[in-house]
Amino acid sequence: MSVRHALLALLSEGPKYGLQLREEFEERTGEVWPLNVGQVYTTLQRLERDGLVASDGDGQDGAQNGPQKGFRITAAGAEELAGWLRTPPDMASPPRDELVMKVLVALRVPGTNVQDVIQVHRRYLVELMQQWTRIKENEAEDDMSLALVVDAELFRLDSVIRWLDAADGRIKRAAADPPTTTGTTTGKPNAAIGVRRRVGVRK
C-alpha cells in the first residue's frame, strides 16, 4: 500500500490538515490499515521536498509545524497520482510464497502426509475467510470501502485455497497413476528452468 499516493489522492479533493489526512486515510481503507501520525507527517515532508504537495504558511519546515498546517496537491503531484493509478503493480514475478514452499518441501520429507499438511493450511484459510465474511455480513453492508477491502481479502484467500485444492488433486492423481517418463520433453527447457529459478524451486 503506498501511503504516499493515498495522501496525494486525499489531497486531490482539496487542501487538508495532517490529522484530517490520517483520519480520512483510515476511513477510506475500511479502517483495516491503521496509520500513525508520524508516518503521515514524514510522508508529507517527503512529498513537499519532491514538490508534489505544498503547505500553507511561511514555507519553512512546512510539514513539521504540527496539526494546524494545511497541505495542498501541486500540478506535479496531480500528474504523479494520475500516473500511479494507471501503472499496474509488478505481478509478473512469482512471489516466494511460504505456503507453496511448505507444500513442495512436504513432498520431499519422508513419512509426511502431504494431504494432511494441505488440510491444515486449508482449514486455517477457511477460518480466516469466515472471519472476513462475518465482517462483510455485519459491518460492511453500508461501507463501500470496507466491503471492497474485505472482498479483496476473500478473493486472495480463496485463490490460495483453490491452489491447495488443485495441488491436492494433482498429488492424489500422481499417487494413483505415477508417470512413466521423467524430465523435460517439451523442447523449451530454458523457459522451465527460468521459471524454476524465479520461484526458488531447485531440482
Next chain:
Amino acid sequence: MSVLEMRRVSRAYGQGAAEVHALKEVSLKVDAGSMVAVMGPSGSGKSTLLTIAGSLEEPSSGEVLVCGEELSKLSGNARARLRRRSIGYVFQDFNLLPGLTAAENVALPLELDGVPARKARKAAVASLDELGLSDRAEHFPDQLSGGERQRASIARAVVGEHQLLLADEPSGALDSVNGEAVMRLIRAACKRGLAAVVVTHDAQLASWADRVMFLRDGRVTDQTAPPAGPESLLARGAGQ
C-alpha cells in the same frame, strides 16, 4: 435443539468387488439457527450426504434424525410428510417447474401438504416478498434472471414451517454479487431459526457458515473452529 442429526451414516453402492463407499460413518449435528457448510472435492460424498439428510435416499447404515424424528422408523408416507413440511431444498440449477409462475412454484409444496390453495398462495407471496421478489410473483422461471430464479427457489425452500434448509452449490451458477445475495438470504433464514446445510467446493460460499466440515473420500476429515470476532482481524492492521 438439533434439527438435523446424522449418526455414523454410511452409504455404499454396488456389491462385492464393485462396491463403492460414498459415505463412511459420517456424524453431523445442525442446531436451529445455525449453518453448516460441507466442503470437499467432486466425488467426496457431498451430494450423497445431502440427499440422505433430506430423506431422498436411505443410508446403508447409521441413523438420521430430522426435527427429532428418526427417519428409518417412519413409514414412507410419514417420511414424505416430514420432507414436505420440514425440509426445503435449494439446488444449483434452481429446479423450478417451468410451467408454473414463481408464486405457484413456491406455493406447490404447501398445497401438496394439504394447505388450502388461497392460504398457500398467501404464504408464497409473503415468502417472495421477503426475498425482494414481490413484483416477480406472476413471472414464469424463464422470465426471471438467474439471481431471481435462485431467490425464488430459496423462497420455496423457506416457505411455511420448514425448519431445515439443504442447499447444493446454491450460488454455483451465479456471479459473485448474486452469489453473495443468495448466501445473505440463507443466513437471514438461519437468523429466523432455520438450520441450514450447504454443500459446496467453494470456500467463499462455505465461509458464510458457522462451521465448515471437510469431506474426503466419504469421510469427515476435519472441521473449522468457531470463528473469532472481527476485532482479531481489524486490530492487527491486515494487509500491511
